[in-house]
Amino acid sequence: MEPFQLRSEAVVPYFFLDSWEREFPHLIAGMSIRDGESIKDPDRTNYALHVGSRPERIIQNRRRLAEELGVSFASWTCGEQVHGVNIREVTSMSRGKGSESAQSAFSETDGLLTQERDVLLTSFYADCVPLLFYSADIEMIGVAHAGWRGTVGEISPRMIREFVKRGAEKKEIRIAIGPSIGSCCYEVDEHVVHSLKHVLPDPFKVVLDSPKNNKWQVDLKEANKRLLLKEGLKEGQILVTGWCTGCHPDLFHSHRRDCGKTGRMVAFIGMGKG
Numbered sequence: 001m002e003p004f005q006l007r008s009e010a011v012v013p014y015f016f017l018d019s020w021e022r023e024f025p026h027l028i029a030g031m032s033i034r035d036g037e038s039i040k041d042p043d044r045t046n047y048a049l050h051v052g053s054r055p056e057r058i059i060q061n062r063r064r065l066a067e068e069l070g071v072s073f074a075s076w077t078c079g080e081q082v083h084g085v086n087i088r089e090v091t092s093m094s095r096g097k098g099s100e101s102a103q104s105a106f107s108e109t110d111g112l113l114t115q116e117r118d119v120l121l122t123s124f125y126a127d128c129v130p131l132l133f134y135s136a137d138i139e140m141i142g143v144a145h146a147g148w149r150g151t152v153g154e155i156s157p158r159m160i161r162e163f164v165k166r167g168a169e170k171k172e173i174r175i176a177i178g179p180s181i182g183s184c185c186y187e188v189d190e191h192v193v194h195s196l197k198h199v200l201p202d203p204f205k206v207v208l209d210s211p212k213n214n215k216w217q218v219d220l221k222e223a224n225k226r227l228l229l230k231e232g233l234k235e236g237q238i239l240v241t242g243w244c245t246g247c248h249p250d251l252f253h254s255h256r257r258d259c260g261k262t263g264r265m266v267a268f269i270g271m272g273k274g
């Protein structure tokens with residue numbers, strides 16, 4: 001069953017993780033969507049200050065989504081995404097960084113984690129892979145942004161190691177791999193394939209031959225899943241969406257499909273005050 005379900009009755013519709021919500025009622029986890037009108041007006045459903053033209057609208061979008069999720073806007077926390085592998089821990093002191101300006105975000109940070117309640121970890125997407133993490137034994141949550149560079153930089157296993165370093169049992173960690181570009185829409189050159197083969201020597205199902213010369217189609221969701229399995233996680237700990245951002249202009253921004261002129265969805269995870 002598709003793990004990411006559309007909460008269509010919400011004032012600000014979004015995808016939520018149905019099975020996580022039932023099992024862990026204090027978790028708030030999912031991803032925003034775009035809508036038909038935002039095709040003409042990308043800022044309408046854009047949550048990223050580094051691509052928007054009107055910061056006040058983006059902040060307003062963030063406030064509305066926070067309200068919809070039942071969390072305070074002061075809890076909204078994000079990093080400056082650079083397709084790197086730096087991971088930072090959010091404390092009660094650093095909660096809220098990046099919420100109102102790109103300059104105040106955690107610099108050069110693509111992974112965030114925290115054990116604090118009332119912190120909404122956020123990161124921004126238009127094709128890259130959102131990874132959400134939760135370990136119930138130490139009540140820790142995380143989010144990581146993985147395009148092909150983050151994937152081959154192994155940000156997903158690095159997140160697992162950060163959780164384990166803080167006392168999590170590897171078998172307790174859950175991961176959800178969210179809506180991102182599918183192999184159907186993601187054609188790459190040889191250097192990407194070469195980098196992938198370096199971390200996944202057996203890239204079965206990850207790299208597919210494309211009908212075009214010297215091009216390959218890559219499944220970044222599957223690549224991240226395989227890196228997590230290689231790190232010692234079991235299949236049952238990993239949820240993988242079937243949604244492709246490139247195939248659904250009515251639901252998702254896609255950097256590739258929209259030729260760079262698009263907004264960003266936000267992936268989020270938080271633990272309520274409860």
Ligand SMILES: [Zn+2]
Pocket residue numbers: 181182183184185244245246247
């Ligand atoms: Zn597609």
